[in-house]
Amino acid sequence: MNPLDATHSLVRDTQPAEPCSTCGSRVAGLCHRLDASALDDISADSQRFHLAAKSVLFREGDPAQRAYSIVEGVVKLSRLLPDGKQQVVGFRFAGDILGYGAGQTYPFDAETLTGGHFCRIERGRLDSLLRLYPQMERRMLDLCLRELSNTQDQLVSVGRRSAEARVASFLIGLVEAYRQRGPLPTDLPMPMTRSDIGDFLGLTLETVSRSFASFKRQKLISEPGHQTVRILDMEALLRLTEGETAGM
Template sequence: MNSRTNNFSPAAFDMTQKPATRENSAEGLSPCAACAVRDLSLCNVLDEDELSMLASIVTSLEVPARAPIIDEGESADYLFNVTGGAVKLFKLLADGRRQITGFLFPGDFLGIAMNETYAYSAEAVSPVKLCRFPRAKLENMLDRFPHLEKRLLGMASNELAQAQDQMLLLGRKTAKEKLCSFLVSLARRAERRGDEPGPIYVPMSRADIGDYLGLTTETVSRTFTNLKRDGIIRLREGGMVEIPDFDHLEELADGI
């Protein structure tokens, strides 16, 4: 894999209210027609006729940065496909602390619930674009199109694999290994999305990274500084992070 760069900029945390999202619709036009992430998303297994049926139940949304998308415990009436921006998933502990459990990017699916309510909250890290599906109508389509259900199951399995990786990060790795693993994961996911080698936009704050890796904000900042001092990364203007030797970063992530 070639060298990668990453960008980190602050994102605040405010769940006091759920700002209104903007719904987009164009009469006579399918919201799927010009989707840049169709090959990565739920609908990539559908033919044109099936895609038109799916498009008939979709609402396109634009969500501003730091706005809640779903709240833990609320009725799981909708599912979402991320088509632009970045989303963070998290759970709030009884004492008010927050554990970020994952980040979603274009092509990822959001809102799968085993019961009638969401098991976690989701917030836009940057301005986000979503396709929103009413749960009941999407379930009807899954019954009609088994290949769509199989695709959704595959996406859920991928989510489970990411959760297992997160358990390893939290339980066994040092702060340096955690941060290196995080950067490696971001680069690999960007590659799977088809992004060009080079800068990768990652709008998480250091506080978000800490809440994901189980580290304090101070530890995250200090680890970034140490990686810069050792020549593992280069911090560029605007929060850009350049990775001169990706193979070496992978070795550090594995504790080598």
Template sequence: MNPLDATRTAARDATRPDPCIGCGGRLTGLCQPLDAAALDDISSESERFAQPARSLLFREGDQASRAFSIGAGIVKLSRLLADGKQQVVGFRFPGDIVGYGASAAYPYDAELLTAGSFCKIERRRLDALLRRYPVMERRLLDMCLAELAATQEQLVTVGRRSAEARVASFLLGLEEAYRRRGAVPDPLPMPMTRSDIGDFLGLTLETVSRTFTAFKKAKWIEEPAHQKLRVLDRETLGDLAEGIVQDL
């Protein structure tokens, strides 16, 4: 299970006029299991919009009255602590649902790392849809279970692995996140800063930077341009992530 992306999505045969929640035309999100009639029904309940990079989808503590489905873009979910430190809870990709949780207020900030397009739905309405379409609720449960598994995996990474293992794990996870959604771009877009990555892995930005430098020197990765990544030695990074070897 890859902590970077929570939901698993299977490609679907038909290509329908992009209907609604979590479907960037590829029908890969929450609506994936629905039939045409249901999709029409749902379109009327939800609203699409776009936002620029670095803007906030919502803030920690805001009333959690809306859920969002990512059509395009990458979202960072993060909590700010009393002493100013930050923990990134996860990154979310197209097809993922953001903002649907157990509590009445959002438990973290959601910030766009890239420009993005979304589908917004009132929580109340989404709950009604879930009652009406049990396959949709099933799908949401499966997405939630996948996200839980990913978060537990991330807990292992942060709790018990060395700095190099954490960074290796992040890099492979990023690649895996793209793989799950279809073809892997080459090079991979990597819109997160060293600071974002550090806050995700429980490390400082300096440690992340040093580790990137070391990985580049070792030719395990390269950064052909700003915010572009190419994984050159998947094998070694995997061993490093697992702690089978502890190089550097």
């Protein structure tokens, strides 16, 4: 149960041995285990492109004309609340698919946190492909169901856990996200700001900062460089998420 996978990371699985011939991604994407003709169809219709950090892929409310796949980079998904605050709905990594939803418009903003490579496909074309290749549709359903389960986990986390437990669960989620994508480095890139994390967990940036400070004091983590975390005591973090409820 990965708290970071709260939404719409529709396509991902174990890593394939070879990079995808279409988009060059090394992590399993939409095209995971498709036959050659399907791959040809997709590559004919999809385009690769590069984006700098802090670029907007799409905005909440925009007509959902394309689906995107992350080849490399990190994306933040967020919703704007009526009062101007934002709720971060999830973070997405290489191999994830964005913007394929039920509605006619995107239900959230998608913004890059790092620079990276992306792949886009027209929604109409993707829909045709789904009709053409039933196993692709089946895969979408499976991944959607899994997402739903993950989002429920996030709901539990945000609804009933203390601040430190939430931050711990965020860190564990980060580890999980990287573990699913290849060998786990000791130093994990963490391109999101305290504010991003707070908006994801339903906390203020100050509270997030204090939790990080506390974890560092207890030697559960360290920050060896800018936008980098190292997990020193995974067990303790796990214990934090398991034991604690909001306990106010």
